[in-house]
Amino acid sequence: PSCLYIVATPIGNLGDITLRAIEVLKHVDLVAAEDTRHSGLLLQHLDIQAKLYPLHDHNEQQKAALLIEKLKSGLSIALISDAGTPLINDPGYHLVKACHQAQIRIIPIPGACAAITALCVSGLPTDRFCYEGFLPAKSKARIDYLTQLIQEPRTLVFYESTHRIIDSLQDIAQVFGENKLVVLAKELTKSWETIIRLPVNQLLSWLTDDENRQKGEFVLMLEGYQKDPNDELDPTAIKLLQRLQQELP
Ligand code: SAM
Numbered sequence: 415p416s417c418l419y420i421v422a423t424p425i426g427n428l429g430d431i432t433l434r435a436i437e438v439l440k441h442v443d444l445v446a447a448e449d450t451r452h453s454g455l456l457l458q459h460l461d462i463q464a465k466l467y468p469l470h471d472h473n474e475q476q477k478a479a480l481l482i483e484k485l486k487s488g489l490s491i492a493l494i495s496d497a498g499t500p501l502i503n504d505p506g507y508h509l510v511k512a513c514h515q516a517q518i519r520i521i522p523i524p525g526a527c528a529a530i531t532a533l534c535v536s537g538l539p540t541d542r543f544c545y546e547g548f549l550p551a552k553s554k555a556r557i558d559y560l561t562q563l564i565q566e567p568r569t570l571v572f573y574e575s576t577h578r579i580i581d582s583l584q585d586i587a588q589v590f591g592e593n594k595l596v597v598l599a600k601e602l603t604k605s606w607e608t609i610i611r612l613p614v615n616q617l618l619s620w621l622t623d624d625e626n627r628q629k630g631e632f633v634l635m636l637e638g639y640q641k642d643p644n645d646e647l648d649p650t651a652i653k654l655l656q657r658l659q660q661e662l663p
Contacts (some may be wrong), residue, residue, distance in 0.1 A: 416485045418513050419492040420506065422499040422525025426631075427603035428459055430526045438523055439464055443489040446481060448505055452496050467491070469505055478508040485518045492523075499527040503547045503573055529571050532599035532633035535609050536569070539638065543569040549582055556582065560589040564649045570636040576629050580621060586636065587614045589653070595637040601630040 419438045424430040439445060439457065445464040447453035457464050469477050485491060495504035513520050529545050546563075549572055550556045563570060574582055586594060592615035600608045608627075610620065621627050639649070647655075 415519070416488050416490050417519040417521055418481075418485060418509070419490070419521050419523055420500050420510065421492045421494050421523040422527065423453075423456060423494050423497060425498045425526045425528050425531065425603055426601065426607075428456070430603055431456075431460065432523065432525050435523050435525055436460055436462070438492050438521075439494075441490075442492040444484065444491045446477075446491055446493045446509075448495045453494055456494075464492075474505055474508045477505070478512040481509055482512050482516050482518070485513070486516065497526075497528070499525065502527055502529065502545075526603070528573065528599075528602055528631070528633050531602050532597075532609075532635060533569070533571055535599065536597040536635045537611055538569040538595075538597060538635055540569065542567075543571055546570055546572045548573050548575075549578075549585075551578065553581060553585060556585050557589060560585060561650070561653055564589065564653060565639045567638040567640070569638050572634040572636075574632040574634045576632075579628055579632055579634075580618070582634070583614055583618050583621070587618065590614070590636065597635040599633040599635070600627075602633070604630075606630060 419442060421435050421438055422432070423435065439460065439462050443465065444467045445453065445457070446467045446469055448469050450466040450468045454466060457466070467481075481491060493500050493506050493509065495506070498504070500506040501510065510520060533540055533543060544566060550559050572582075583596070586596065593613045595611070596614045596617050597609065597611045598617060600606070600610070610617065612620065
């Protein structure tokens with residue numbers, strides 16, 4: 415019977431593909447991929463001749479509808495993204511939801527995910543954490559977003575791109591204070607893998623000391639809020655007061 419497989423692929427090192435992922439990619443009728451050129455290279459490396467189905471020419475809802483038709487006609491389909499686990503800041507949500515509605519079986523094939531890979535080497539508490547994906551691109555929206563997280567006690571996990579790493583860290587320093595403990599996991603599983611754990615102002619100096627350090631893929635993690643018994647006002651109230659002060663004539 416037809417079914418949809420959600421298949422994780424590597425986040426860098428091609429050795430990080432599971433035996434089950436290889437089996438599934440070999441045997442499905444179609445491999446639905448975010449970028450067929452990129453995924454073509456992975457399949458070629460694994461010596462798999464699969465029929466690739468491009469997802470990027472349609473919007474998510476259209477794609478889901480088209481794939482549901484194929485699944486209903488009896489085809490088995492594997493969904494992969496460019497890297498890591500599909501749906502984790504990657505396409506697939508509409509498709510999985512539509513499969514539930516159409517009562518089509520969905521089988522997960524777990525594997526690499528940058529957030530989890532980074533978290534477990536961060537040295538920050540892992541018992542509870544918030545996965546926050548990408549921060550807003552514009553500084554005003556980013557600061558507003560970060561401000562709501564000031565008192566979040568859980569470890570915060572963000573994805574970040576080369577273009578915005580400095581700006582985001584500057585905003586983090588502004589909102590959380592320059593001593594906020596940050597862990598940056600960069601280029602995980604690749605040749606230039608680096609895991610660096612510093613207060614945010616020192617991390618900014620480390621990154622600006624050498625521009626090459628700002629290149630690559632990043633997971634950014636912040637230590638959760640710990641209440642200081644000496645604080646009379648909570649930090650959200652302090653931020654609010656500071657902003658009011660700016661707005662008032
Ligand atoms: N689905 C992927 C996953 O399971 O992690 C995430 C896809 S998201 C579009 C891409 C972002 O993930 C990058 O901008 C970066 O923040 C993070 N990322 C992916 N691979 C990474 C790696 N090898 N090292 C560090 N971060 C990585």
